[in-house]
Amino acid sequence: MIPPLALSLGEPAGIGPEIVFKAWAALKAEGPTFVVVGDARLLKAAGAPVAPVFEPDEARGVFGRALPVIDVPTSVEATPGRPDPANAGCVADWITRAVDLAMDGRAAGVVTAPIAKAPLYAAGFPFPGHTEFIADLTGDLPFDGTRGPVMMLTARDLRVALVTIHTPLAEVPQLVTADRVIRTARVVHEALRRDFGVARPRLALAGLNPHAGEGGSIGLEEIEVLRPAAASLRAEGVNITDPLPADTLFHDDARVTYDAAVCLYHDQALIPVKTLDFWGGVNVTLGLPVVRTSPDHGTGFEIAGKGVARADSLIAAIRLAADMAARRRGLR
Template sequence: MTGSAPLALTMGEPAGVGPEIIAKAWTALRQDGAPFVVIGDLTLMRAQGVPCRSVTAPSDASDVFATALPVLDLPVKSPPVAGRPDPANAGVTADWIEQAVSLALSGDVSGVVTAPIAKAPLYAAGFRFPGHTEFIAELTADAPFAGTRGPVMMLTARDLRACLVTIHVPLAEVPELVTEERVIRTARVVHEAMKRDFGIDRPRLALAGLNPHAGEGGALGLQEIEVLTPAVESLRAEGVAITDPLPADTLFHDEARKTYDAAICLYHDQALIPVKTLDFWGGVNVSLGLPIIRTSPDHGTGFDIAGKGVARPDSLIAAIRLASEMAAARAAR
């Protein structure tokens, strides 16, 4: 994989905002942004009102990118209707992801950016993964990787990188799922990714506490004492620079963010609320600890606004830029 290869951008749910924001992202980036090739339906991309060019290989993308959106054409099975997902297109939606991952593993593209998918039509068609992240982890499971395997989900906006120990689970289940082993593995993945993918030689990690005031010495909960502090001690013994468990309500303000490179958060809202407060439109979802680079906009398919021309491409543009930066960091090592 080299930083000079284009990125692969999967079209996502064809009835969602993916095609529209891809066209808008190309318009914004075509002169001086990182080149990418769309893995998707050429006819649908042409319907977005931008010039498109069919390509047979990602290597052709850079030559045409300034004047036309390069598309590796894998047509949909059923003409999509904006806002109305069709399970008939679930198979090709998954095929776009598989193709992009295959191209990344072969080095033909430098990373993968995924437009949002809709899970319900995928599940109706037999898709057995919770989402993109788990599917891509399976597709790359046999690829060599010199590091701690993820995936770990990281959300980033502006100068905040928030990484999750647990993700889409009920809040009532979080205390039992936040184990010493999970915290250690997550922190290892993040520590290595900061070096490999972000060029930070000595990463500084901050660990959020689970309970109010980080447990207040055990008065408000024992997880900080019984689970998180032992994890911190083990990580420090490995050479990972990580804080003691810190109260989450003082971890994300401007001055605090200057003291660390990434925050280890214990549950979904602990990470996503500060990220979306900092930059609601420009947040990026990153999968850490994989043999390939993968980023995604931090929003869904937008069925309620699909086809209306009002979808904002900010998050997708940020995801493309970040994937390009990560690819350059990997290539420089």
């Protein structure tokens, strides 16, 4: 038995409270058990029966009948669809508290509901997003492996990891270096073994240019950067392909040939994931000393408070976090 997961509530004006309530309703009978770090009032407004708790372990006794919450109120009242930078500090605090619980071992891992970056930036938040913030929070914790963070998206039988994330397309070629590719692939290789139970991971490397450069006639990055990086990885014992054309990498027959694809930029990875399973994709941060997952969607301001948000992705993220945590404890 693993400790409950810690779930940070995310942007208070978004769909977080609604999908957290819906996820609890779907999971309350069989789990995984989780405790929410956030404002209990928001969850009550979403219709959830709330049980205030002080420690994650208390969640076990109430999870079947009520949503356990470590209550940390917002600074100002949240209005659905209208984010307020005044609550940015609370959003960051919810994440910090959830991560602290995982670092202390009181929570098995962290699941994060979506945040809105603009109000955080307006309040002076210095990190690009969740991934970098959690990497910083866990930076002093020992970790037996190649340190991330690396963003991976999963959907059904597809896993994709990113060498660059929220990078303007014009800047991608300069940032796709051999060192970045090698580090990303190492993290993915180790995580597949440690967190996903893949004994002999097979990685596919996506090319940057159309047709993977067509022998240098449509770009030289495959020849000058990607092939040498792949060769270096294979010399270390990492099973990875040379760069492959991205337009033929994600169909049904191709997906059975690898356990994860290393992609070079945002849309190259996320378009196939969201096409394959738009509602159920999960964002996983690899290479950290704590487990962290998140739904693969945003705050949904346009539908916040309307009762129509779907919790599929959050439910999948909770289940994946519990499975990863169990593997790290040798229980899978």
